[in-house]
Amino acid sequence: MSVPVPKGFSELTNLRSLSGFPVHVDMDASNSWCSLQELEPLSQLRDLTLYGIEKVQDSRMAEKAMISSKRHLQYLKLNYSASGHTIGTCGAEAEQQQQQSVTEEILEKLCPPTCLESFILRGGYVGRRLPDWMCAPESADFKSLRYLMMENLPCCTQLPDGLCCLPSLEGLTIKDAPAIKRIGPQFQASSSVAARGSTASTSAPFPKLRNLQLIGLCEWEEWEWNDCEEHMDVETAIAMPCLERLQIKNCKLSCLPPGLASTKRHTLRELYLYELTNLTHVENIPSVVKLDVFDCPELKKLTALDSRLQKIRIVCCTKLEVLEGVPALDSLVLEDPTMDTLPEYLQAVNPRYLKLDCNKKLYESSSSPGSSEWDKISHIGKRDINCIEDSDTSSDGYSEED
Template identity: 85%
Template sequence: MDASNSWCSLQELEPLSQLRDLTLYGLEKVQDSRMAEKAMISSKCHLGCLELNYSANRHTIGTGGAEAEQQQQQSVTEEVLEKLCPPTCIQNLTLRGGYVGRRLPDWMCAQASVDFKSLRYLTLENLPCCTQLPDGLCCLPSLELMTIKDAPAIKRIGPQFQASSSVAARGSDASTSAPFRKLRRLYLDGLPEWEEWEWNDCEEHMDVETAIAMPCLERLQIKNCKLSCLPPGLASTKRHTLRELWLYELTNLTHVENIPSVVKLDVFDCPELKRISGLSRLQKMRITCCPKLEVLESVPALDSLRLEDATMDTLPEYLRAVHPRYLEMGCNKKLYESSSSPGSSEWKKISLIRKRSIN
């Protein structure tokens, strides 16, 4: 899509009622929401996949333009996206490229979002001005995979994101009204100012009839943020499906504890991480560039440990307390030599681990 004469305009989409897959480019050029409304996207009852693309470099936001002009551009951008509401039959929705609105559209908010009963895949990418996520995403009844990437203005994710079942239910019982009830994979990547995730699913914050949020979550990946701790909601004893946890570049994270179902843990470049414990089913773990990690305990099922850090001068003491079947280690030449020499103090830390690969 492009508003210029070289590409088609939005209103030319109106008669295309049989569309199955639609990608729109150049949406930052649309300066009148009535043009978006004429596309009649919401009426295309066969549409399964919709991708909405913006080009961030076309905007004046954050480039020194007058404040009033910037606010006007943001308002227009928000109004246009509001009118590009997909049909309720949509299965795959992507928003990317540099949407500069301060908020996401009302059709992503409760209670409107519950009508999107077929939406399985959602990607929100490059949201430079959004300060909060809409509260309706948790109501999407079929959502399986969600990716939120490059949202630098978000500092906090509150309880509305994984709202109580009373918000999502609309009269349903707890077993079918859990927030994000079918979500299997969640990727949160590039939220560099994100410091707080308020989410309590622990028993002391729940009554017996309340369903936990994300009951089917299998894989959680968090990358590039300032979270100092993971939300208590992950530690609920009712959570049985979360098997993979990937934590990359969490600059303030200090501990990972008491997430009973995790089988695979990958932590990368978490400079303040000091403690990993209480992961009773953990089998496979990789630790990369976490120089302050001092405690690794209560991981009785640990089978494979991969440790990588070229800056290490000595092996961590926690290696004496864990007994994986296999240890793979990447280190500098000096540590390689000392840990490979039988009888040395470094070798003794790993001597009880039968299978070792040190590079």
């Protein structure tokens, strides 16, 4: 539980770092606790973390903190308490909408300075939309922002269109946003269209983004992103030209967007696909050297992958039938305690190393020379076969190197 800060805190005008500041709201001026507006004189802050933002009920109080005026601020973290700020039950729709509108106004007034390098929003922001300073063209002013994380957005139905205009953004994490069902082309729209005062710019959307994590968008079904290569004249025309690592977890996407498959994409090295319940195939993803697929129950095909792909890990993808186009495969990890037989695609691949985690029955048959299961993997030089149960990964193991 956060303890209120005594009044007089605002006199520490040379303070550089303030972590865990609990928001205290009391309209009685005679009280002895420090309120949000006492942050206003702290103009030298470099790092600031606030807790309990949901306690603020008036956007004027947030405005008095003057966060946007702190010209040295590099790191800002705003924490909401999920238990302290929840949406009401049915029958109180007007009250819910009012609460959400106030929440949106308050975050708007907590706009950071454009010199900010890292911004984290977490805990349970119940607004339906994210603030205007995350939308085009205002977002283009944040020229130093390198890392952005937003976690637990239960009511947001769409992502702001200005994130692609952030010229220095390297890491973007969006986590637990169950109301988002679709990500449209505006998310990775051309910054030449979105940026303020721009004319004929060739700047790429998300020009420096290296790491993208989209986690817990559990109702997300469609990602509309189709870079049209026939109209591309420069290398940077594709969205996210520097993307190195992409992680998608817990959603309903049935396929990856065509925009990922551009032949001009040379930097994407790691692709992690976890708990994509409707995903049926992965294909034409250039430059990837490491692929992780975990608990994708409808996945049937991994095809037309990059010839440089070296490492694949496949966990609990029971319908996978086709694995093709991996001539440089160095290691293959296959984990599934429910498998009764080895997949046929193992006969068509030749990794240097195979790690197999399976149930006892399959462990015994695939470890026995001359059996039909052993024949599927006998051409693989180094094999590490382990017996596991549903939740046990520490059972017997067998390894062989020809």
